[in-house]
Amino acid sequence: MIPLIDKTIKKIRLGLASKKAFMPVLLMCSCYLPADQGQSDNPAYKPLRPVFLSVEKALQKGDNTLFEQKKSHLKAYPLYPYLEALSLKNRFFHISQRDIDRFVKQHGKGLPTRQLQNEWLNFLLQQKQWRAYKMAYHKNPVPTPKFECSLGVAYLNTQHPKLAWKKAEKLWLTGSSQHKSCNSLFIAWKKAGKLTQPLAEQRFWLAIDDSNITFARYLSKNITNTPGQKRIEQFWKARDIPWHLAKSGSAEALGSALESTTQYVVKRLVRLNAQEGASLWLALRKTLPLNKTQKDKIDHWLALRLARNLRINYDKTLAQLDPHYQFSDVTQWRIRQALSRQDWPRVNRLIPQLPDKDQQHPRWQYWRAIAIASNPSAIRKTRVHQNIKDQTSDTLLKSLSQERDFYGFLAAEIRDQDVKLNAARTSVNPKDVRRLIRQFDAFDRIPEWLALGRYYEAQSELNRLRPQLSEKQRPLVAWLAKQWGWHFQSIVTAAQESLWDDLTLRFPLPKIDYFQTIAQENKLDTSWPLAITRQESAFHPKARSHKGARGLMQLMPATARMTARLNHIKYNSSRDLYNPAINIVLGTAHLADLKERFDNNRIYATAAYNAGSSRVRRWVKARGNLPLDIWIETIPFDETRQYVQNVLTYRAIYNRLNQQPGNMLSDEETSMLALVSPAENQVSMASPETSFEIP
Known part of the structure; x- marks a missing residue:
């Protein structure tokens, strides 16, 4: 405590x-605050906790003596499997796969088993017991890069080269460096002549797509055929001189690498100089043989980056990049640009360009209402709700004010109303909870970890368990977490399971x-x-x-x-x-x-x-x-x-x-909202020639 x-x-x-x-x-x-114990503080387990901690400490030091003395006393304690796993770890030199299998059969495939399996696989690797490693991995896979690479090495050392080469090829195709345990596998794979030029070049371009330039330079050593070398040479030229892409013959020389090269070069130049990068792309998109999907990808990235800059007016460039408002997130930032200028006619024109679903979002319903109601020549009143002259605006705000979100609460402030909570508790059947706890041992272990203040272990248990839960069972975790005083998990699970109206769980x-x-x-x-x-x-x-x-x-x-x-x-x-x-x-x-x-x-x-x-x-x-x-x-x-x-x-x-x-806002804060702020508080945006900085 x-x-x-x-x-x-x-x-x-x-x-x-x-x-x-x-x-x-x-x-x-x-000074410490008391932990919120809830129902996690089981009085029957309280005297066993200090015993567990002392045995755990001894086992972590490699001493099994205390465990042997106390294990009969602790077998009924929910965290006992962790102690048994530590005991087995200390005796790896004297046990076999049968002992691991017996543990799995007794305790299932929960977190104690996963931790024991990690230690067992590491031990077998250190001892280079390749056949045993292969058997252990297949019985209880741990698909991390280290263990996957080691499985390939195990195949190689047990005369299964075809399986080893298949594993090596799968692990090879990534744009970043692999775990060091892959090194010996890749060396043998290359030596056997299995690294083809297409595979070598494919990984180079994956690294470019990930902007992993240092790694790409290293990978280029594997590319020895003339066409591949020419494509890479064209990439480095374009990287150093972006307008090289506009030269005749550059696109043909790049071939299949044109998209990766263009994306990298344009993005790099835009980050250095937004105006020049935009000019380059607008010129290239007219001539480069890219398909619509490829062009849209760059259009979208560039338009979004420019639209997010509220200090520079990029309206003309944005109209070229997204003339038909096909990118919703870009349109939303164009609306924000109009808001920053308090250009209400433009706000009114842009919101209908959003997809119907986005138009119905409370954010844009709110700004639609404000744009309709905002009239620079209107007489500003002291209370905001008296200033709403347009019935459509009033209707929108009235509807919004019933919602429990930021824009609903803003609408309530404007209408001088209390915010609406719309709360509803989740109905929980106690029989379902008892059935869930009986089905999974982890629900005995989690509250014990919480009682010990071991949040990491409690979270690890739940992470391991969650994929096994049914759609009906998952919401019960939020209720259980609340009973345990585990507020973080009740909040997270309520969000994951869309229990939005149960404020007892969420707040x-x-x-x-x-x-x-x-x-x-x-x-x-x-x-x-x-x-x-x-x-x-x-x-x-x-x-x-x-x-x-x-x-x-x-x-x-x-x-x-x-x-x-x-x-x-x-x-x-x-x-x-x-x-x-x-x-x-x-x-x-x-x-x-x-x-x-x-x-x-x-x-x-x-x-x-x-x-x-x-x-x-x-x-x-x-x-x-x-x-x-x-x-x-x-x-x-x-x-x-x-x-x-x-x-x-x-x-x-x-x-x-x-x-x-x-209330969400004070009276002073409410008086600072758009409907009551002076119309002359408008800001001008710099022209593209005055600044190129993007926030």
Whole structure:
């Protein structure tokens, strides 16, 4: 059990006041929040957990003595198979495939078996027991590059060259480097004369398609025939001098490699100089013998890249690349360009160019309503809903305001209504749950891992189990996860199974009293940091992003150090960020810092929490005079735009769940929406000659 947070936390003073006066060091105690145990804390297993941990530790050191002493006592414990697997691993020199088969028969093909099989295959590889490896792999395949390559080597060493060459050819055809265990297989394959020139050249172009230039240079050594060498020579020339593609004879010399070369060269030049790259492609597309599908592929990529640039008017180029509005995502960005200029007639013309399905999306229903209602000569009223003069616009907004999403909530704000939650709990039959638990042993092991705070193992168990579940069984996982206090998984599974209306699964309220205390100390409303946490980690205390952000509120270590220093919060190392109490204190303080940094603008602060302050400052400088809803819609990064919309929406939902007023925006924020912002707040776009930078 994680120790309860000390009562001295009540004395914490964070936020603006902490920067103006000396404060005692915060979090003097070793403060942790209690884990949400739910039904995962089975009292019958509680005395067995310390025994399990001590035996596991001994086995990991290679000592089986304690396991032999305690195994009869632990056999009824759900995690016992992991101990038995570790015991077998320690005795690999003294066991055979029969012992592995016996384990599989007894415990099934769950995660303990998968982990044991990985170790067994690695052992057989180290011992070069090729026949045993081949037998073990076929009994319980582990299709990773390492083990697949090793299977080819096993075929080679057991006099099955045809199978080895077939495996080598399959593994060869990739645009990136293979696992090092493939090296000996590829060497033997080449030595046997099985690497044909078409295969050698095919892999070169796969590397080019992946923009893996260094690897492509290495692969070019395998291409020895004259036609292949000429195609590669033409590629390098075009890479160095893009307009070389326009020369007579270049396309013929490239032959089947024309598409790969053209895509690579055009994309590379556009990234260096958008205007020149666009000019090159518009010239090439008239002369190169590419089919419509090939041309459309480049048209789409280039049009989308240009359309996303809100600082430069590429309307004429876009009209050439996509004259018939066949690329929906490009059309959506053309609408955003029109929004950034507040060109409402153009918005009205462009939205009907979207496919019918996209037109019905709440996003474009909202902007259709605003475009219809927006009239620069109209008298602006104090309350937005009084300004809606067009009945079609009013009808659209009225319909939208019934929806539970960002645009529905915006429509509700405009109409001065509370947001609609439209919640409905999922009906669960207890008999189905009991039947599910009896069918799969993993449902005994998962809550035990959670009780031990071992989220990685719990997630690995579920990942291994999920493909075996039926369509009827999968939604039950969300309900079980909620009972276990595993909020992350209840949220994820509810989304995977489209349980959109069950807000008890999708919007849990863990640590709500603690969030309230810390938010109040920072002069923030509770629902805002709660919504940030819901978006950042879905309440996963051990979450870590690929960039290194950690914990509930996904703080980078450098940000945590800076926030701790500014707010006089005790912080020792990045390991502290996996402590929920410290993470919430630091994350909420950082949010308060951002709010102050952006003059109390909650929307800018939310964007900065995701994209960083410097980037948001640039966006504010470029488009800060736009109405608030247009500014959000024209955030250049899809991730950040969705992030801001989600956080605002989640905050409104949490407000309602906490019996607070159901508004997404404050009165001041509502007054900054497009329908009440002065019409003269329009921005001009630079001509293509003035700037080539693409955000």
